[in-house]
Amino acid sequence: MNVAPAILGDFGEAIEFIFKERESVSGGVQIGGLSELGGFAATHMYVSIAALLIASALAIPLALWLGHIGRGDFLATATSNVGRAVPSLALLAFFISFIGLGYTNVIAVLVLLAIPPLITNTYVGVRQVDRETVDAARGQGMTDMEIVRKVELPLALPTIFGGLRTSAVNVVATATIAPLANVQTLGEPIITPQTYGFVGQLGAAIVVAVITLAVDFAFARLQRAVTPAGLKLADPARRRRFSFPIRRSLESR
């Protein structure tokens, strides 16, 4: 009968934890509040952005080139299959036990998680560019480099940003368990309930969920923004056929 107030109470306290400092469960230390969670959020964003940038720099040029020369069907499917099969927690634990703790290792794990969707989406994005368009570009005297930069890359951008969106959501979600490797992200209250209690865990979970949804939304907007005007103008029925299954069915998490 007092289930509803109890639920509201949990969430109410968790939200209070986000905005106001309080004494820790074990006593003696001040925890919670915007300044502490702000610090965690900054670390969270730092490792996420670093990982996403490194993964993009490695994966996108490689997959662009493989897509251009048409070799790499196997690589594109294999990376996404393997990427899905390895649990993020297992990968992080593997790094912790074999290589060690700290920022570098956490970022390395996040880079490995971010790469598969980027490779698959970039490769597929380039491969689905109309071959006749590429032939026309070549006929106009463009070099391979120019074809990649001026034709294939712009036309593949919406698909590439689909991959970036998947990777960004994955990375921000997985950065939550980084405190296992001594990197104090927003997962810190979740991993140390002996200090933060359930209220701290719930508060951190709320912040993580809000940030991830914001990242997902921002990348969805970005994906729309980078779609070349020519593709937007295409016949809507035709566009839906192409963009719907291909752009998102390869995403994974």
Added chain:
Amino acid sequence: MIGLPIGQLQIEKPGGSDQCVASNGFCPEWIVDNIDRYWTPLLEHVYLTIAPVVIGFAISMVLAILAHRRRWLTGPIIATTGIFFAIPSVAAFFLLQPITGLGYTTAMVALVSYTLLIIFRNITTGLRNVPAETRDAALGQGLTERQVLFRVELPMAIPEIMAGLRIATSTTVGLAALAVFAGAGGLGREILIDERFKSNVVVAGGLAVLLAAAFDLLILAAQRAITPWQRAGR
């Protein structure tokens, strides 16, 4: 509702005699002697994978058939399941706890919600890719809408549906490793009991990877068995 301190339990290891175990190394002997401790978590993990995928498949199928009849439902369903899909599982396991408590129910609700987007999207894609001529031919032969759906469209969509099931299953194996945060056990709990002990991480993590691969092969085999016409052409 305070959970156990995570990652600080440490497996009890035999006294200092074994240098390898004491230094948290990778010790084949320890693994052989202790492999029994992993069976229960493995079975829990199998359950944490099969149950969400089966329930998620049933819900997605109903939603997909609804959306097939009423096209305008597709957008709202994708948007809603997309939000479930974007919320990190670790966060979801805590957000649900005030409502469903610590344990299987919480893990199950979160894991089911992750499968919906993947499976729904693949079923609708499969149904949509059935050529209009095929539909027309079936209608022309006097089949009702319902018969067209169950005897023509759904069977033709099986490859896409199975592809969705494979993605959903391997994703769920990975997410179920985090169900430890919902208090639901599984291989993730074994990993976190001592994530600095190499032998433990290799066995528990390795089992999760093998489990994903095994499920993948199983679904692939099932797909070949139920779509004999796909093989005939090759």
